[in-house]
Amino acid sequence: MSTHPDLNIKHTYDMGLIGNCAYLALIKKDTSVSWLCWPRFDSSFVFGSLLDTEKGGEYSIKPAVGDFSTHQYYLENTNVLCTEVECATGRYRVTDFAPRFPQYDRYYKPLMFIRKVEPLAGEPVICVTCNPVGDYGKIQLSRRRSSNHIAFLGLEEEVRLTTDIPLTYVLDRQSFVLNETRYLVMTYGAPLEAPLDSTAERFLRETVQYWLRWVKSTSISNFYQTQVIRSALALKIHQYEDTGAIIAATTTSLPEAPGSGRNWDYRFCWMRDTYYILTAFNNIGHFEELERYFHYIANISAKIHDKYQPLYGISGTSELIEKELDHLEGYRGNKPVRIGNDAYTHIQNDVYGQVLVALLPLYVDKRFVNPERANPEKLLAEALNMIKATMNIPDAGLWEFRNIAQYHCYTYLFHWAGSNAARKVARSLRNPEMEALANELIRESAQKIEDCFDPKRGAYTNAIGSPHLDASTIQLIMMGYLDPASDVANTHLEALEKELKTPEGLFYRYRHADDFGTPETTFLICSFWYVEALACVGRVADAIREFEKLITYTNHLGLLSEDVDARTGSQWGNFPQAYSHVGLVNAAYRIAKKLDTPNFV
Template sequence: MLQKHTYDMGLIGNCAYLALIRKDASVAWLCWPRFDSSFIFGNLLDTQKGGSFTIQPSTSAFNSYQYYIENTNVLCTEIENEDGRYRVTDFAPRFSQYDRYYKPLMFIRKIEPLAGAPRIKVCCEPVGQYGIQTLDQRRSSNHIAFLGLEEEMRLTTNIALSYLLDKEYFVLNETKYLVMTYGAPLEAPLESTAEVFLTKTIKYWRNWVKNTSISNFYQTQVIRSALALKLHQYEDTGAIIAATTTSLPEAPHSTRNWDYRFCWMRDTYYILTAFNNIGHFEELERYFHYIANVSAKAKDKFQPLYSISTGTDLIEQELSHLDGYLGNKPVRIGNDAYTHIQNDVYGQVLVALLPLYVDRRFIGEERVESEKLIYKTLYHIQRTMDMPDAGLWEFRNFAQYHCYTYLFHWAGSKAALKVANFLQNQEMANMAERLMHEAASKIEACYDPVRGVYTNAIGSPHLDASTLQLIMMGYLDPNSERAHSHLRNLEQELKTPNGLFYRYRHQDDFGIPETTFLVCSFWYVESLACVGRLQDASREFERLLSYTNHLGLLSEDVDATTGSQWGNFPQAYSHVGLMNAAYRITKRLDVPNFI
């Protein structure tokens, strides 16, 4: 039997940076100063050139236990061997200070002896330019400076610097601290500052969770997904990236290794829905402002994705000097999908703008420029109504008239109609209503009356999990036989025996997909809930929870045979799927909120 592959790592962050920590307490991934910067620790993609930040026990034989401090993004890793036991607490400081959030480029590691006399070795060797650049080291009285990047990095510690520089084992007989900074260094007492920052960070995250609205339906799992999604928001601009990493393969040796450290417009509706469902307005508002900035700078068209600072040129490059995750090449940075035509983005923008008019938490001043933007976006829908595109899944070498694109033409126009009624703008209402009808006729052109199913594109026989959204977004009446028939057909063709869902099963630019796409499985759960199959929805939701790692974190893809995690990790889209599926079930079951 094939061995199950999971990402045995935990995620930490503070909405300014993200890091992944393995179960042996080594740092697998950390990019500074931005989510999309070069890694300074990229051992995940190359064990030799990726740099290292390890805290190693004295023997190769040891047991490890990794967990989050409850309702926080503070990660603990306990290591035990014949010498003793110790705990590493890793966190990125985040708390309120001076009426704003303190979220420095500061990585704090606390090492505590728990039993016996454990001996450890600490090694810290950051790199630059994706492993090409070796950094110079400068030793000071209580820190090591790493030089060669745009700003100085500094490791401040109460560990003897000789042990660090010489990579020597030492007995851990008292609590040690490691504080790594980029730019502004730690200019305060080490031990007390680290402890105060830890206490404040724990308090921040727990208060954040207390201010969510989450039912008791698999509450623990929804909370973890919400915490993971929160970390993927780059708070400086409000952007939310698709995943922490780049180039983790969708399947072994598939070459489907993509950089997901960008903000996809296609995710807009689902992300806004997730934050709205848990009652978190601040994140929703920041993300809306990001979308508004992207929309304002777009001229002839919207790109499918943008950088976290709304940058438009995401030139894809292959880094041939890196070995890749478990030898999976190529390693890519940038993503050529920014050049693609994905016309569903216009509907995504209009659906994103709708809360400005229906949610009373927004005030009138925030609507001032949006009326022009709605007109502009409706004209984009009108212009692209008869234009083929790359579709949701970003096919690189062929274009079609995709059902999913027309669904968002329909949904976006419907949202614009609601806005027009709010503004009492009859001209806008007439235009939106006309485009709704045009989009609906295109969707109906995808309908196969013989099978009773909507195909992925006009004139295509293939089925696609994205058409589950026809049910979820209310295009199809969930009580209708057409909705039930459509769902049954998708189940028969795309569902695996263990409840996973493929995006599609036909050949694309790289062959036939080998792994299932996890968010599609959660869409399936939502669709089951929509059509009233609540027992099925609850059962399938519970089965999907078995595909998390040991900390409740989800990947992009899952191997249907082994249950292995693949694709970039953690995948924000998958956690959004879990949150929205749980919410959909609870609304149908009328499960009360306890938070």
């Protein structure tokens, strides 16, 4: 049954994110776990009420009866989430976290979800419901009761709930008085085989300390530091540490706009995001994440011999077959629910330049000593030859049009930027032949970009021969193709403002029709690109003003979605969107650098 919201009411994702670089979970304000996929980011959910309130299972710690109010917050500078609940009988707090801390010269990051429930006032009467499911809600798990835990059976490995709450209360969904602190530890595979309360407390203490140390080790200016820290923390746990991959978002199939059909699976690693993500980690001074992601990209690059795909799985998997799950109702009735993403079959020729720009530091940054990488001449030569081979081939572009192929300006920008990166590496390797090829491709791609120029508007269109403007061309300024001090940089930015910017400071990707009609919501990353471009061209006061508008579009915890409805300020699209948080980090960095420069105005 469709439960589309009133489109005049502001919609936000009232959920908090936890994770430990092995899994991610979303917890609603009412304590219910609306999303948790095990054993990997891209696995089926074991709790997925986000996409189906009946088939998605349930894991909640709610008052037994009556209305209640809640307050949800993070322990400062951590990914540890607290939800305080007040009801007629009292008040209590649920602390949710995914353990992560150093142990034996490695990070301990088990598939373990810990919930601490403590009374704060009165004698709250609560009810614990725990009903995990399998295969996207198709499998109902059987339950086996043991002395101190409940085993849920039917998946490849056992899901176990270990708790000091009487098991009868949990199994029968029976209410009880919370008069002392209780613990619930859910595991996938290896169970908890240690004292419950002392272990949970130690894991909580060490996890809090880990996140506090991680934040202290970041290089973040004072410019909206709180917002940048939250974005950095969210971005960090979107990295699947086992391989180094960073996924685009936690979820699948949250619609870009209600009823739009633009419901996609974002639990994969897009090559187009690589440069911006690495830039964000570099901007906050986090080398470890940077290096892991480099190695993920380098491992993919070493296996490629004909063409790059736009995206890959977190293990480097190339086949991501898209399927529609008709048995699920979808978020608020928005079908279809999709897993996999057909965009892996698309032609997006900007990926070759993206890879070259992303991998450049491996070969020129002196911090990388003997990095694990393929033969640099071979990798660079292959990528350059791919740029050469695709110079006159239309593609789906950055926005992955499904039935439209054009000669996109953004693609040629990354041909240009990638060739510039390759030229730097060629010089460091003393390879004149590679340098000559790079120079040739720099000239060719620059000419293609100029073929997109519309002299009447003083702006670059989205593709050769197209009249349409596209927010991706903001990157012409940020990537250094256009001199920020030039007249054309300013006229180009002003033309984009006129056509794509809303009065609220939000940016559409484009305003022309695509495979699904005309986009209804704005795309947050474009809005942050706009802020960066304003800073680049010296409009720093404007950049600050627009940045301050954008940070009002977070949810109650500072988390960002993919899309925003400019009219209502509603959040839409997959959530939390790593790319949006990357945009915030990079925009704040760009402004801060300008503020640190004397006479910036």
